Amino acid sequence: MKRSLLFAVPFAAALVLPVFAADKPTAKAPAAASTAAATAPQESTTQGSVTVEGQRINYKAVAGTLILKNKDGKPTGSMFYVAYLKDGVNPANRPVTFFYNGGPGSSSVWLHMGAFGPRRVVTADHTHTPAAPYQLVNNDYSLLDATDEVFIDAMGTGFSRILDKDKGGVGTPKDFYGVDPDGKAFAQFITEFLSKYGRWNSPKYLFGESYGTTRSAVLANDLETDDDVDLNGVILLSEILNFDLNADFPQINPGMDLPYELMLPTFTATAWYHHKLPNQPAELQPLLQQVQHFAMNDYAKALQAGSTLDPAAKQQMAEQLHNYTGLPVSYLLKANLRVTGPEFEHELLLGSDELTGRLDSRFAGPVMDPLAEQAEYDPQSAAISSAYVSAFNDYVRKDLKFGQDRVYRPEINVFPEWSFLHQPPGAPFPLPFGVNVMPDLASAMAYNPDLKVLLNAGYFDLATPYYAAVYTMHHLPMPDKLQSNIQYAFYPSGHMVYVHVPSLKALHDNAAKFIDSTHSRAR
Numbered sequence: 001m002k003r004s005l006l007f008a009v010p011f012a013a014a015l016v017l018p019v020f021a022a023d024k025p026t027a028k029a030p031a032a033a034s035t036a037a038a039t040a041p042q043e044s045t046t047q048g049s050v051t052v053e054g055q056r057i058n059y060k061a062v063a064g065t066l067i068l069k070n071k072d073g074k075p076t077g078s079m080f081y082v083a084y085l086k087d088g089v090n091p092a093n094r095p096v097t098f099f100y101n102g103g104p105g106s107s108s109v110w111l112h113m114g115a116f117g118p119r120r121v122v123t124a125d126h127t128h129t130p131a132a133p134y135q136l137v138n139n140d141y142s143l144l145d146a147t148d149e150v151f152i153d154a155m156g157t158g159f160s161r162i163l164d165k166d167k168g169g170v171g172t173p174k175d176f177y178g179v180d181p182d183g184k185a186f187a188q189f190i191t192e193f194l195s196k197y198g199r200w201n202s203p204k205y206l207f208g209e210s211y212g213t214t215r216s217a218v219l220a221n222d223l224e225t226d227d228d229v230d231l232n233g234v235i236l237l238s239e240i241l242n243f244d245l246n247a248d249f250p251q252i253n254p255g256m257d258l259p260y261e262l263m264l265p266t267f268t269a270t271a272w273y274h275h276k277l278p279n280q281p282a283e284l285q286p287l288l289q290q291v292q293h294f295a296m297n298d299y300a301k302a303l304q305a306g307s308t309l310d311p312a313a314k315q316q317m318a319e320q321l322h323n324y325t326g327l328p329v330s331y332l333l334k335a336n337l338r339v340t341g342p343e344f345e346h347e348l349l350l351g352s353d354e355l356t357g358r359l360d361s362r363f364a365g366p367v368m369d370p371l372a373e374q375a376e377y378d379p380q381s382a383a384i385s386s387a388y389v390s391a392f393n394d395y396v397r398k399d400l401k402f403g404q405d406r407v408y409r410p411e412i413n414v415f416p417e418w419s420f421l422h423q424p425p426g427a428p429f430p431l432p433f434g435v436n437v438m439p440d441l442a443s444a445m446a447y448n449p450d451l452k453v454l455l456n457a458g459y460f461d462l463a464t465p466y467y468a469a470v471y472t473m474h475h476l477p478m479p480d481k482l483q484s485n486i487q488y489a490f491y492p493s494g495h496m497v498y499v500h501v502p503s504l505k506a507l508h509d510n511a512a513k514f515i516d517s518t519h520s521r522a523r
Contacts (some may be wrong), residue, residue, distance in 0.1 A: 038167040039075045041065050044402040048084075050118035051138055052145040053508075058087040059118065059144060063402035065159065066192050068171075068185055076171030079189050080159035082400065083197070084118060084142075084149045095147040095203040095232070096513050098190055100154060102211025104182065105414040107158035107390045108151040111209055115498040115507070116143045117151065119399070121391035125500055126362040128383040134391050141498075141508035146515045147205065155185060156412050159403055164359055169372060177433055178419030183218035191227055203232040203255075207511070208319040210464060210495065213239040216392035217437035220444040221425060221449070228396060229450045233518045234441070237456045238495045241441060243420075244434040247341035247465055253434070257303035260338050262468035264295040267325045267344055269459040270361035276326030284459070284492075291324050302337060318408060326351055341462045342374030355379065360494025361460040384499065385410075442478035445485060453486045454514045461495040487514060 043064025163169025357363030357380035365379030457466035
């Protein structure tokens with residue numbers, strides 16, 4: 001997503017600090033006080049209640065920061081979080097789940113305000129949400145019935161800030177902006193949270209979306225092997241663990257045809273939803289099973305043949321792809337049978353001057369340039385982003401009583417400084433090719449053979465296609481018997497499956513059942 005999805009280029013408002021004249025000695029005192037405040041943890045505690053599927057739950061909400069430090073004990077960053085802790089229960093036995101979105105460079109506002117926080121912003125299901133005022137309602141599907149919740153903003157996003165020398169610390173972007181340092185930062189935050197709130201003996205869960213699933217794999221392994229924290233479960237939403245399988249620009253990695261095969265079922269689902277298939281079946285599920293088999297067999301063989309593919313066979317393959325995608329045969333031939341996600345988004349509805357969403361291909365919006373090769377923007381992001389950001393900015397200040405004098409950054413552009421170098425378990429040094437954290441999740445599952453994983457995916461997600469996630473999980477480098485620790489759930493929605501309220505209910509029910517089944521003590 002712009003917000004939770006990799007490869008977007010988001011921009012955030014700059015934090016403007018007051019400037020004090022050098023010739024006024026009294027001006028130094030506020031600056032010193034500001035620096036001291038930046039390096040000290042802060043929090044605001046309020047009380048609230050939510051009704052989840054008919055059950056009233058009273059909770060304490062803590063909006064605050066924890067200070068991260070280097071090995072010398074010097075502050076490097078201030079990490080913002082919002083924790084919802086159920087009243088009247090033994091916290092030692094109560095599950096606690098840590099939530100975060102991805103980007104990288106996204107805050108957790110999307111999961112917080114759209115999925116599992118006690119208040120949910122109302123948006124249109126698959127069309128543009130009208131401008132403010134937005135409606136904030138009781139979230140019938142918050143996960144507070146099953147677990148305490150901690151929403152964490154990645155460094156630099158939300159109210160989280162790097163504490164550099166101007167803020168009284170020694171932090172730098174290199175301490176946080178990279179696959180491995182990001183994982184270490186989240187691991188330090190979680191262990192500090194467990195100590196601060198006395199939750200070391202609580203059942204523990206990670207819930208990441210999009211790049212947040214990449215983070216979860218690294219984080220799970222770091223917690224298990226470095227910090228001796230056995231997790232009960234990892235919940236993945238819109239998973240991407242192997243960046244070589246991404247649907248956004250596989251053309252820059254020629255010879256790697258697998259992404260085209262794995263995104264084909266999502267093309268089919270999208271064309272089916274928009275009634276663009278030449279032979280439109282009534283049911284989606286049987287069609288997807290058929291396309292998945294075709295993708296990994298006939299289509300895979302055709303792509304593997306490369307330039308040796310017979311012209312007649314190529315024509316036949318293009319005609320079959322037309323039946324499964326709705327794209328013209330001539331276009332498929334010009335594309336050499338290889339269509340990227342952004343190209344598909346631009347072409348499918350071009351006859352009506354529209355393009356489909358990337359994060360949720362049920363959405364559609366006006367095309368900006370009919371002659372472009374690929375989509376210029378994401379209609380789903382355009383349709384709902386303002387509602388989420390506006391609602392949270394209002395909610396955090398009025399309800400949670402935090403951030404009145406601060407700027408909340410829903411997303412920032414970390415890519416100029418982000419290091420995608422990653423050192424997976426067993427590698428002697430960081431590897432200089434596409435990020436692949438499959439070994440990290442596999443290592444965590446082998447190190448802790450009781451660790452369970454729940455994979456959630458939407459059929460209409462063109463950013464992290466559901467079938468690529470399935471393929472990834474079945475190829476984790478671990479003993480086959482550990483595959484039984486993985487559960488799967490699919491939804492008639494997109495990347496943010498919770499935008500579709502029936503899917504949100506199903507996501508809640510699946511996650512709550514998963515949490516209940518993976519710890520032994522009563523809540």
